[in-house]
Amino acid sequence: MTHVQHLKPFLRKTPFFEPIDRLMHGNGWIRWMGYYSPAFFDSEQSEYFATRHGASVYDVSPLIKYAIRGKDAARFANYLVTRDLTKVKPMQAAYTAWCDDDGKMIEEGTIFRLGENDFILNAALHQLHWLDESAYGFDVEIEEISDQLAGLSLQGPTSREILQQMGVQGIEKLPHFGIMETTVDGHWLRIDRAGFTGDLGYELWVKPQDGIWLWETLFRIGDPYKIAPMGSQALDWLRIEAGFILVDADYTGSHHALRPTSRVSPFEAGIGWCVGLKKDAYFVGKRALRAEKEKGLSRHILIGIEVEGRKPAPGSFLYADRAGKQEIGITTSAMWSPGLKKNIAFAKVPPSFVKPGTQMWIEIWYPKEHKIERSMVKCWAANRMFYDPPRKKA
């Protein structure tokens, strides 16, 4: 015998597995933290454009969700994350980082404030161990509730109309990063206005048993609004255009770093804006982050760059000079943007190179007719948020 004949399937299926599987023509299943997740359906290009001209649906159920509740929940959540949560009211969400004691980022994501002392932390990595450890001395209960909610991310310019047609009362009034709870056709529904595409969009959460109802309703009503299912490949393009960083792609979470030097601070990850150094209470990593900010200790910053030509430049080295003598950094994520018609990337560069317009050189190796060719072209620092339409917040 070998073992394979005896292994039982173990990858978990979200409540949307069946409808997704029926549409999956290119066998695009990949795994996401132990779940089946679609990478693409038929073509990632059409899925990408659907998000920018109509609406796309992406299964976000595998996101790891931690409920933080109890007498000290507000105090604890504010201690855990870098943002000042006293400014986040109940039924609001906030994008934030959370760090270790050295001010190095464990991860970043959204935290929902559902009530005064009721939070949900959305994460891509498992970290109950860390949360429990950090909660020492706080009267809070932390529970992993990933399986208790099924979620679809509905993103794109027609997403609001689709929800209106579905009968979601007051969706037009929901502000960017607002959360609402409602009932549609007798089904409980939580909606937050956020997403990973940088477009107008919403995340819809239902009880797992209502998943099929949500999926079918969305596609029935959304059809004239050009709704389409989407996989993670198209999502990756969208999030790069929007300037959103991704753990394990653009940075290593501090608990997963083998070397302490491979950890990064939120400043270095280019999300320094969500470090609330001014907040009154102490938060994990505050001391180190303050020192980094005051003394200018950041080693490099993750910025956006625009690159000459059309060759995408993932994992490419950046140089200060054309000869390639002075290496200054490396790209993490990169793509040719079909929407913006620009060659864009995220790059780690020293702080002296971050000013938009600063010119650098980049060495790109690309396959061409069974060979690998090299080109050394210009690139320049740019706002990492390459795509930021007014409708996102309107």
Place this chain on the structure above:
Amino acid sequence: MNATYDAIVVGGGHNGLVTAAYLAKGGEKAGKNKLKVLVLERYHKVGGAAMSEEIYPGFTYSTCSYVCSLLRPEIFRFLDLPRHGLQVIPYEINSAPNPEGEGIITYRDHDRTRESLRRHSIKDAEAYDHYAMEISRQCRFIKPLLMVTPPDPTALNPFAQNRINPWGKRADLDGLLKIAAEFGRMGDKQMYEIIRFWTMSIGDFLDEYFEHPRWKGFSAASSIIGTALGPYSPGTAYVLLHHYMGEVDGQIGAWGFARGGMGSVSKAIASAAMEAGAEIRTNAEVDKIIVKNGKAIGVTLKNGEEIYAKTVVSNLDPKRTYLKLVEKSDLDAIDPDIHSYAKNFKIRGSSGKLNIALDGLPQFAGLPKEAAWGTIDIGGDFDYIEHAYDDYKYGSWSKRPFLDCVIPTTVDPTMAPPGKHFMSVFVQYVPYKLAEQPWTPDMKAAFEKDVLDTIEENAPGFRKLILHCQTRTPWDIENEVGLTEGNIFQGELTLDQMLFNRPFPGLGQYRGPFDNFYMCGSGTHPGGGVMGAPGANAAREMLKDFKNGVVKAGAGR
């Protein structure tokens, strides 16, 4: 008394064979300083504790060591062992049966492991990520230390009288700086962690991460195997690391089966050594090392034959080497401390071995069928292991022992007839000496019964499958294999006996107290396991001495 050989290797275990192969090849820059090497082995075949034998017709047993991971990839590649027939097949499952419920099982696939652990404890499943990362960081620090000679800090003293490094002290300084730099690169927190980790008990370490008692007991397995320590004894966390720092194809912590049993490892190394020109003599037990004017000049065999060589290198454990093969007067003439170092060297045997031929594949309680592919650890929580240790402490075998079982025939078609299986059962804890009486056939039978009862409890129906069972106590292992007290590591792997203190203070760089005398067994840095690193490191030091003129080459030429 002309030296016939450049080097005589005493003992043909895997490390001795590695030394022989490296010397015969003339070191890593092959061809430069080829030496004339003779390996002397007491048994009728080489291998020592890395041995395959047909004890029961049709079945090949890995009679001592049973899994392979630590064998350094550098050695694997330099000696081109695959060409000499060595194939290591990684396995990807570890499990622990549970007669009262669901067992524990982990897989190579991290997601599958998490799913599996979640059934016992969500907290532990999530903490596992952190724990695995911490172990990886520790491995990362120790890995560069394995294939180097441990630098001795006393060598920095310009007036030192020690004999560590006769041809220059620069290497020690460089080595220490390298370790310091590596240490510094770990970052503040990890620097503290390393010191904690190297000295603390596995029980304390696991308590920091996990809550589920059986999971903790299961995770502690690697840290007690081969040691005479309990799960809450300080120093056991390091032993865990020693078992994790191996790799198969760059995958840290992976273990595999050598196709054809562990003897294939020795066989391949011996073949590489012979191809390079080394001579191997079996049935040739060394009785004494001949020392003259503070110089090792050869050996006397049991049959009285004397063989002379420029250098002698011992693959035997430090106790056996210094207390049995060397005259006390010879030692005392150099340094009276060495005899007492040897006497006090900790080498307590703590493990036994059952090799069992099976009529079919056993089914373990609370485990899926695929569990049989990897290690099956029969035990329980810390209490179970601690009780097992208690029996040992007071001079008896564990009445309900901790067992590390593998069934290599789940993947290896060469070791048993089709449909039949060979199962290796490593038993922890078994004393070398019983408190009341010596090991007698009766006592051995009682020991065997306790082990088989424990397996039966965890794999109902197991007894009916047994075709043949070979049982080895530490006493047997000492007498049959030659490991003093049956200690599988040739000496306890605790911090007091590691790095430049392994085997003894001042002799940590493979050189013995006499001129032209060396050590190459697991009793030297970095220690036990079928790793080969001590053998390769010793050969490197010897070749340096030849190159620097401390020993003059060209024996018999």
